[in-house]
Amino acid sequence: MLIAVLSGIIIAALTPLIFRVMKEKASLLLSLVPVFLFAWYLSYYNRVANGEIIKEVSEWIPAMGINLTFSMDGLSLLFALIITGIGSVVFFYAAAYLKHDKYITRFYVYILFFMASMLGVVTSDNIFGLFVFWELTSLSSYLLIGYYFDKESSRKSALQALLVTGTGGLALLAGLILLYIITGTTEISEMLAVTGISSHELYTGAVILVLIGAFTKSAQFPFHFWLPNAMAAPSPVSAYLHSATMVKAGVFLLARLNPVLGGTEFWQNTLLIFGGTTMVIAAFLALKQTDLKKLLAYSTVSVLGTLTFMIGLGTETALKGMVIYLLAHSLFKASLFLIAGSIDHETGTRNVSQLSGLKSFMPFTAFVAIFAALSKMGFFPFYGFIGKETLYDAVLKSGSNEILLFSAVFIGGAVSGFVAITAGIKPFIGRTIETPKSPHEAPLLMYAGPIVLASAGFIFGLLPESFTGNIVEKTASAIAGTNIEYTIKLWHGFNLVFLLSVVTLVVAYLLYRFRTKFTNISIASGVGDFIKPSMLYDKSLSMMISLARGQTRLLQNGYMRYYIVLIVSTALGLTGYVLFTSVDMSVIDISFDITFSEVVILLVMIAASITAIKAKRRLSAIASLGVVGYGVAIIFIMYGAPDLALTQFSIETLTVILFVLAIYRLPKYLPFSNTTLRFRDFIIAAASGVMMTMIVLLVTSEEMVSQLKSFFAENSLPLAKGKNVVNVILVDFRALDTMGEITVLAIAAIGVYALIKLRMEGRK
């Protein structure tokens, strides 16, 4: 199974080369890849149908106990077959649809890459492996939605889809890590054996995060808005990613993790509520669409809601119904999307109201479309009929709130029928309307595939048990986590469910017949206006950007002085808070003696500081600062540290001289700040002065412990044979520091040399 995934990625990488060699034929050759993979997966059919779970382990990260495990049970195989099967149709279709497109190479690279990742998602047994492939599908979807990159709307939709699914993906990652922490294993098959997951304290968190991941991917309310916008992609992409496969990855994940996380009221009810809400809201929104693809997109969202809803329902019948409905939907919705693409391709419009009577121009396409639409409506004897019957059956037997649940499902079903009539039948019957392009029949490649899909929907419907019985049974068992025995039958007799099916069809027709009225009602009711999570998305996006802008303007305005003010005040705030809330100030001993000479020196230093601030010229400011430094040095002398004082004197002198040299080159002094700013600076400066004083007082009130002084005094002669303690410290005890200091000086010298050279180069 690893080989199947890898082959897709490798061929994707080779695609540009293949196109260079084969030119136009390349697309046909590449279309054989999914066909081949389909056959390959089909070869597993018998083993899986007999209940075998095929596993393939290759060592990946033994350190973490992560192996690249692939497993194939009914659920995986069903998805793999859908992915490769519909993939085959879509690849061939695209060969004709994009024939004259200059970026066709890129299309095949992306879509092969996508197919391989999608196969990885459905066959990975390892949660991290699954996640890796999951994100790859989001990424390839981004590139495919943005395929027509010269359109602004394409780019915007692509980004929107990526942000929504990407955010969900990250939530999913967190959820999967939690799952790993709860169960201690990364293999889904091993998680099944772990008990007590639902009573773990992290369970709720894990479920919420996993659900966010699944809901964003499968466009569940309130994340549904990205899917209709993703219709900016070419039609084959919409058919493949945004109806048949990628959007179902979320549903797949729910199904896959259902036996691990499911069974609790929280899990089931959340799925039921969100699935049901999505189903109904998307149905309402579908009513007012006139764009063929958007119409189908909203209907897809509604179906995805239904699938989630059914996993939430969780009964045996519901899970079986879910599997049948999923397969049926993949078949008919992919056909309808491809047909919408053909119509667009041949007539130049996708506006439903401009399309009518095309059957005389496009007889084959019309035939397929009507076939697919009938299956979608749930007409006897199509596969969609069985799906809808099982669904109704499951809801009626659910045991609680049947009426509420059924009305939700009924709305979904009726609107689905309405969409089928509008998108699949209406464009082909009735009188002819003029379209932007004069219509022709689409090329063979563009209707051959849909014919296969639509007839599959018909044949599966006639002989459901012999074609799909086993796989449906095994898939439903995998979702439930227990063995489900079931026989699919087309005909259950004239019962309540059948009656309701018929009523649904009638309502669907009525909806179509009076569609303008319903569209008006839908618009007037404002369902679409006040439930608009996309607004939330736009709002939060623009809020994020303006927040970003505001905070950058505030914090990073480019002025050095401003940054320093900010840092100093942060430090002040933090220490000040601690100092005044929790320190006992009474420990500070301020009862020290002060001599007259000290007072004089201090007064001189204060006066010099004030002069430095008030000075109008740089030179006088610096000279005053020098005076402050000299004052400090004199205090050192008075406290018996002449060597320190000497150092201070020389440093001060040197600094002043260097400053003067630098000032010589500076432009004239300009006062930058006004009075208010100066007042602010004054407050900050005064506060930091007070704070420093407090801290120094606090520190000096402590007993200082120093082992070093006595150590050096005692050991410098016996150990280092030196009488001058300072010298011994410098060259012996702390020789490494001294060497470091010398290196610093050397580097500084090299730096200065480089700068002088720079200056000389500048003169030349």
Add this chain to the structure above:
Amino acid sequence: MIPNLSEIFSLTAPEIVIAVTLILVVLVDLIWDKNKVPAMFTAALGLIVAGVVILNGMPETGMIPNNYMVVSDKLGLYFKFIIVLTTLFILLFTYDSKEIIESHLRQGEYYALVYGMVLGMFFLTSAVDLILIYIALELLSLSSYVLAGFSDKETRNSEAAVKYLIYGAISSAFMLFGISLIYGLTGTTNLYGVNEVLSTTVVNIYTLGFAVILIIAGIGYKISAVPFHFWTPDVYEGSPITITAYLSVASKAAGFALLIRFVSITFIDHVKADGEWILNGAFDWQTILIVLALLTMTVGNLSALWQKNIKRLLAYSSVAHAGYILLGVAVLTNLGLVSVMIYFAVYMMMNLGAFYVVMLVANKTGSEHISQFDGIGYTMPYAGVALTIFLVSLTGLPPTAGFIGKLYLFLALLDSNMLMVAFIALLNTVISLYYYVRILKHMYLKNVAEMPEKIETRGYSTVVLSLLVVPVLFFGIYWTPLIDFAKYCVEFVIK
């Protein structure tokens, strides 16, 4: 008490190699004063020797030092190895950098100064004495100030250098004050000694706290943690790209090594069997590091959001990444430390790669404005694909190495039950996705009038780029070697 000379040599072997090469580089530059290739080769050779010495020294570490100023342990060697790799890449970049090559005659000093930085960083990763730490920091900073202003083409260059200098001076003054307070409290500058005093006697908690905050300010400046990051965007934008890339990776690595060592040696009581660090309670490290980390990543990401200059954008993104790495430290477990080490290795590759592509584009177009990247995906296909991979990796999405970094980080966070923190980090990743994708959009999805002409990329650049792209992809798919190496290196000398 008097250390054995051969022991000292074995403790500081990599540093000695670097110091000797530094002198050689200066000499070689003096001998061949017109041709700068020998100096470069000497520099590269010295680094390779240092790398070999480091790898050789790994198995023999773990000596418990007795009042030495440096220790030699696998943690330090790991970071040294990252610094060596980064420096080698920077030398490779330099050979391709228009900005530096144009300053032909001054190239010798360029290599010498880079070596000065390396020496400072090496000492930072292994120093356990506050004074040596300070000197190493100065060595590193002084060299980087000059390098930041190395090119004379634009005024923003000198502005960057001056801002860096002033900011650096203030931070190092902060740090020095903190160091002197700690000395005053404990009577020693050796970190082990400080630990001993802190665990046996009661010191004034507020003074200690203040001292620690001051030292954090110094370290925070090196790793550009908020609110000590203000210099970062200006300096990153103004410096030559090679130096920007270098500052964003190597300098940060040294800062983080220092932070980890400072926290773990000074404040640790013992390490539990499951790898949790028990600190001696003198200072609530976890809270302050978490707050710092969250602030850093949020401010970094939000500021990156609307930047138009790619260098500036990457500067903010590197601030954000410092935030993620800080979170790994804040967990205060061995798992957290492993995640930091993995993240760093990954960050090195992807960040260097991103800067290299920016440099290649800037070499052709003379600007780093985001509009210069319009259609780069088609005009420079390989560079475009490479940058895409680096950006995806920076976001932390599979199948790139960046994903592994994030995965281990989140694992460490969730393993310590820090759900809320992980959630904020996650939100941050979403924000970062937005601005990284914006670059992608410019490269691939922007209107390009007609099929533009391809811009030739030198074979040399392609090879260097591959050296970074291949591991980013390789470790994204098969990350065992990386994890094993990091786990092997989580050994640090405490007491």
